[in-house]
Amino acid sequence: MSVTAIRLFHLSAQLPETIGNALVFFDRRDTLMVEVVDSSGLSGWGETWATPAAAAAVIETQLAPLVLGQDPAHTGRLWHSMRDAAGADTQGTAITAVAALDMALHDLAARLRGVPLSTLLGGALRDRVPAYASGPFFKPHGHPYRDFERDAEGYLRAGFRAIKLRSGFRPADDAATAIAIRRLMGPDGTLMLDFNQSYTPRAALAAAARMAEAELLWIEEPAVPEDLAGYRMLSSRLLPALAGGETYGSASQFLPFLEAGCMDVLQPDIAICGGLTGTGRVAALAELFERPVVPHVWGGTVNFHAALHLTATLPAQRGGAVAFPLLEFDAGPNPLLDLAGRPALGADGTVAVPDGPGLGIEIRPDMLAPWTRWHRSLGA
Incomplete structure (x- = not known):
């Protein structure tokens, strides 16, 4: 098995009212959803919410070439490779991009084995x-x-x-x-x-x-x-x-x-x-x-x-x-x-705790459509 595609979805959902904490108020919820697809057609999902657009840019320019064509079951090896590519930015946007791909690879690896992520x-x-x-x-x-x-x-x-x-x-x-x-x-x-x-x-x-x-x-x-x-x-x-x-x-x-x-x-x-x-x-x-x-x-x-x-x-x-x-x-x-x-x-x-394969939930790109600001596909 090998990773054939990485798909990025920047989601943004309007809230019914503005809420916040002692530092910031917000009226939207944003996140970057990342789908990693393998040669069998199975996919796994990851996410990072802190800086969605910036994390997407890091995935597209730095991390995707390290993951495409690789065995998704090699989560540890791929994590080290991605973290090394992040260079000095191991506390900022690059590491959140690594987080999203690592999460998706784990979900996919568990699905390939037919076991829950746990x-x-x-x-x-x-x-x-x-x-x-x-x-x-x-x-x-x-x-x-x-x-x-x-x-x-x-x-x-x-x-x-x-x-x-x-x-x-x-x-x-x-x-x-x-x-x-x-x-x-x-x-x-x-x-x-x-x-x-x-x-x-x-x-x-x-x-x-x-x-x-x-x-x-x-x-x-x-x-x-x-x-x-x-x-x-x-x-x-x-x-x-x-x-x-x-x-x-x-x-x-x-x-x-x-x-x-x-x-x-x-x-x-x-x-x-x-x-x-x-x-x-x-x-x-x-x-x-x-x-x-x-x-x-x-x-x-x-x-x-x-x-x-x-x-x-x-x-x-x-x-x-x-x-x-x-x-x-x-x-x-x-x-x-x-x-x-x-x-x-x-x-x-x-x-x-879900007992189905991977995360135990099913997500399809069409489910994301109402909140998708943009999406792009890398690889196949």
């Missing part, structure tokens, strides 16, 4: 994965938290038992909102909070100091991603775990934080951190330091299902009363998550 990754340790609702989101033109309680009530009715709030507006408002959601959830719910790099470490400390009653499992991105000193200071003063790493392009970026003991939950995004091969390296590093990996999940259904399969293979760990691993489930409006039907949440707050 089997190709070493075997699932569970057939259902606990999920947390990633939301609510800020709203513009008024108080950003004004709909948080209503939205959280909806998540709880849907079956979620864990919620991760967007935060970072003003310390007093942050704390009042987190405490209100905790009261809504009751003592048995799991609550996390994401500052989205919006505060300096001292400001994050001031906000978090008001939140003891919220009983947070973790605080995410309490400082900019490179601020090792800030993470170290916060880890010595805060009770909740510190989480981060969604912007990192390699396992090496996590290492200083692990060695300093100031990152408790590692959050690589498969669509950014070199795909399943790159994220697998993060998981191996985390296991050495006995830290849980909870992949950051954004973009569309391909990245979601890749994270679902990967999370099914991760070792169990305890975070107090909470069992890791967990799966991030985008609870906001997102047509790109609905492409193959929105993943179903069970009454127990878990998502089933």
Whole structure:
């Protein structure tokens, strides 16, 4: 078998309303979907959402020649070849392009073997994965938290038992909102909070100091991603775990934080951190330091299902009363998550790991048509 074509689809979906976090608002969801086709006619799908157009250019000019004509089952060899071609850009656009192709190659390799992606990754340790609702989101033109309680009530009715709030507006408002959601959830719910790099470490400390009653499992991105000193200071003063790493392009970026003991939950995004091969390296590093990996999940259904399969293979760990691993489930409006039907949440707050070949979902180019800004085919 050999790769005969690579097809690129830049998708853009208008949202019913503008939403955001403490740093940015947006009214569209964009991603690059990548289809890798082999000589038998089977195909696998990958995705990267961070810089779709730029990643497509890297694939077209640098990476496609390395993959076309090659055996798609050689995922490790091809990943090294693509990463070497990325050169010095191992933390930027080039590594996201590698991520999308690596994801697609894994999906195709699993389909060629007729096994689920989790089997190709070493075997699932569970057939259902606990999920947390990633939301609510800020709203513009008024108080950003004004709909948080209503939205959280909806998540709880849907079956979620864990919620991760967007935060970072003003310390007093942050704390009042987190405490209100905790009261809504009751003592048995799991609550996390994401500052989205919006505060300096001292400001994050001031906000978090008001939140003891919220009983947070973790605080995410309490400082900019490179601020090792800030993470170290916060880890010595805060009770909740510190989480981060969604912007990192390699396992090496996590290492200083692990060695300093100031990152408790590692959050690589498969669509950014070199795909399943790159994220697998993060998981191996985390296991050495006995830290849980909870992949950051954004973009569309391909990245979601890749994270679902990967999370099914991760070792169990305890975070107090909470069992890791967990799966991030985008609870906001997102047509790109609905492409193959929105993943179903069970009454127990878990998502089933598909047992079909590859990702376990079927995607065809015609399904993407309503959101396709442009597409191109490389190779045959």
